[in-house]
Amino acid sequence: MQLLYDFFTGQMGLDATGAHVSVASLMAVLMFTVMAICAIFFTWMERKVAGFMQSRYGPMYTGRFHGWAQAVADMLKILGKEDIIPAEADKGMFKFAPILVLLGSLLAWAAIPWAPDFVAADLDLGLFYIFAASSLVVIGILMAGWASNNKWALYGAARGAAQMVSYEIPLALAAVPVIMRAGSLNPQDIVISQQGGIWHWNINPIANPFLFVAFILYFIASIAETNRGPFDMPETESELVAGYHTEYTGMRFAFFFLAEYANLFLVSMIAAMLFLGGWWAPLPGMGWIPPALNFIIKGVLLVFLNMWVRWTLPRVRVDQLMYLCWKVMIPASLLCVVGAGLWMMAWGQLK
Amino acid sequence: MIRDLVFVALALLAVVPAIWVVSSRNIVHAGFALLFTLLGVAGLYAFLGADFLAVTQLMVYVGGVLVLILFTVMMTHVPAAGKRRHGLDRLVPPAVFAAAVFGVLYKVITGVNWQATAVPSKATTAEIGTHLMTTYIFPFEYVSIVLLGAMIGAAILIRERRATDDDEDNREAQA
Numbered sequence: 173m174q175l176l177y178d179f180f181t182g183q184m185g186l187d188a189t190g191a192h193v194s195v196a197s198l199m200a201v202l203m204f205t206v207m208a209i210c211a212i213f214f215t216w217m218e219r220k221v222a223g224f225m226q227s228r229y230g231p232m233y234t235g236r237f238h239g240w241a242q243a244v245a246d247m248l249k250i251l252g253k254e255d256i257i258p259a260e261a262d263k264g265m266f267k268f269a270p271i272l273v274l275l276g277s278l279l280a281w282a283a284i285p286w287a288p289d290f291v292a293a294d295l296d297l298g299l300f301y302i303f304a305a306s307s308l309v310v311i312g313i314l315m316a317g318w319a320s321n322n323k324w325a326l327y328g329a330a331r332g333a334a335q336m337v338s339y340e341i342p343l344a345l346a347a348v349p350v351i352m353r354a355g356s357l358n359p360q361d362i363v364i365s366q367q368g369g370i371w372h373w374n375i376n377p378i379a380n381p382f383l384f385v386a387f388i389l390y391f392i393a394s395i396a397e398t399n400r401g402p403f404d405m406p407e408t409e410s411e412l413v414a415g416y417h418t419e420y421t422g423m424r425f426a427f428f429f430l431a432e433y434a435n436l437f438l439v440s441m442i443a444a445m446l447f448l449g450g451w452w453a454p455l456p457g458m459g460w461i462p463p464a465l466n467f468i469i470k471g472v473l474l475v476f477l478n479m480w481v482r483w484t485l486p487r488v489r490v491d492q493l494m495y496l497c498w499k500v501m502i503p504a505s506l507l508c509v510v511g512a513g514l515w516m517m518a519w520g521q522l523k
Numbered sequence: 524m525i526r527d528l529v530f531v532a533l534a535l536l537a538v539v540p541a542i543w544v545v546s547s548r549n550i551v552h553a554g555f556a557l558l559f560t561l562l563g564v565a566g567l568y569a570f571l572g573a574d575f576l577a578v579t580q581l582m583v584y585v586g587g588v589l590v591l592i593l594f595t596v597m598m599t600h601v602p603a604a605g606k607r608r609h610g611l612d613r614l615v616p617p618a619v620f621a622a623a624v625f626g627v628l629y630k631v632i633t634g635v636n637w638q639a640t641a642v643p644s645k646a647t648t649a650e651i652g653t654h655l656m657t658t659y660i661f662p663f664e665y666v667s668i669v670l671l672g673a674m675i676g677a678a679i680l681i682r683e684r685r686a687t688d689d690d691e692d693n694r695e696a697q698a
Contacts, residue, residue, distance in 0.1 A: 189525055262551075262552075265552070265555060295574070296574065296648060297574060297575060297578055297648050300575075300578050300582070300648075301578050301581075303582065304578045304579075304581040304582040304585075304586060305581065307581065307582060307585050307586025307587075307590075308581075308585060310586065310590055311555075311558055311585065311589060311590065311593070314590070314593050314594075314597075315555060318551060318593075318597060326597075330594070330597070333590055333593075333594070337586070337587070337590055340586065357648055
């Protein structure tokens with residue numbers, strides 16, 4: 173980042189404010205591009221994973237090698253589709269909702285630590301900011317469901333909002349032991365605190381078993397937070413057609429799609445950052461791997477795990493979903509916070 | 524210059540949707556307009572260097588309170604009665620109340636000797652945490668007891684409601 177600032181102040185002859193604005197704009201464009209590429213890649217990956225899980229091939233034709241261009245072709249197709257707004261819909265809100273959903277994930281992407289000294293917004297309370305920014309997605313989903321003026325969409329939106337608000341609690345609580353260990357909310361500090369190989373990562377159950385439990389709690393809550401199977405209650409095809417985006421077509425639907433995969437990668441990258449050592453290489457001798465590559469590989473592996481779960485487990489019922497959150501995961505994560513604190517106190521790991 | 528522009532933009536973001544909230548004839552629109560006001564206030568906090576407060580504003584008000592408001596608004600919404608009336612009886616009491624609040628605020632704002640020295644903005648999280656656990660430990664614990672009381676109260680209210688629902692069902696079954 174310092175290099176970028178130096179480039180804008182030195183080479184381009186801008187003052188400090190100008191350099192700030194330039195770097196911020198550049199990072200915003202970069203993050204959006206990475207997000208769009210991720211969404212395209214994960215669409216293809218999801219279809220391939222789904223195919224292999226169900227003993228079939230998935231897309232094979234477009235682009236010859238394992239249908240790699242299928243997602244690109246889909247994107248081109250979706251660009252050319254008619255933009256339909258239902259006659260009885262609330263037009264302004266109907267148009268704004270997809271933007272708000274995407275905005276929520278894009279805001280959160282700003283605080284992701286890609287590599288040492290490379291993060292769009294180096295915030296001191298970055299982790300808290302990420303959780304706060306993703307709450308915009310909830311409002312966007314409610315807005316979409318309401319504005320569609322369709323009972324299935326409204327059911328889906330109400331379910332989605334209830335689910336995301338509920339699961340935000342165990343999601344944030346599972347991150348607390350890590351914050352306690354790192355002594356900071358800054359994503360970079362959290363990553364740096366896990367220096368020195370795989371056994372220093374927070375996931376290591378021998379160093380602190382409670383952190384390992386916290387990882388599992390985080391992972392389950394993150395599946396529910398992204399509204400994916402087995403917790404995809406907001407868009408249960410068999411009951412609600414397609415949930416809150418039933419009425420959306422073309423580009424507006426693509427925005428929801430983009431946001432879903434952006435959120436999926438976001439929660440996976442946060443998991444990698446909190447528990448899997450962020451951009452650190454797994455072994456001390458592997459420093460030659462670019463840090464960002466380490467980080468992205470960990471994120472993609474977690475996305476794969478997420479897809480694996482989605483295509484393996486059947487969908488739960490709404491009451492089971494709420495039971496799991498309020499009566500199992502929240503008490504478990506609270507116990508986990510207390511246990512991790514006591515463990516760190518006993519072994520002198522607290523900062 | 525840029526500082527002033529940012530301030531004006533954020534202030535407008537807070538105020539214009541607020542007018543929309545009180546004047547909109549559609550109560551759901553009013554609820555959603557509240558989002559922009561809350562975002563504007565969060566922006567103002569961040570602009571003043573209160574980063575923790577800004578993010579907390581986003582987390583608590585947008586992520587919690589607003590979702591709750593929207594849920595209640597959607598559940599009480601009856602399409603025929605959804606439009607709000609704009610009679611004088613609806614206008615006067617809020618106006619009096621708003622004038623009173625504004626009077627108190629004006630008194631406070633003009634009464635306080637503001638120390639307008641520019642302090643370099645720094646991270647406030649650690650400081651807030653330390654103060655919450657030392658200086659303000661009593662209010663902190665007190666608030667948590669009040670919230671616990673509210674939670675238990677809500678749980679009891681729901682339980683009683685369910686019991687009467689069952690009774691009605693029983694009556695219907697008997698009749």
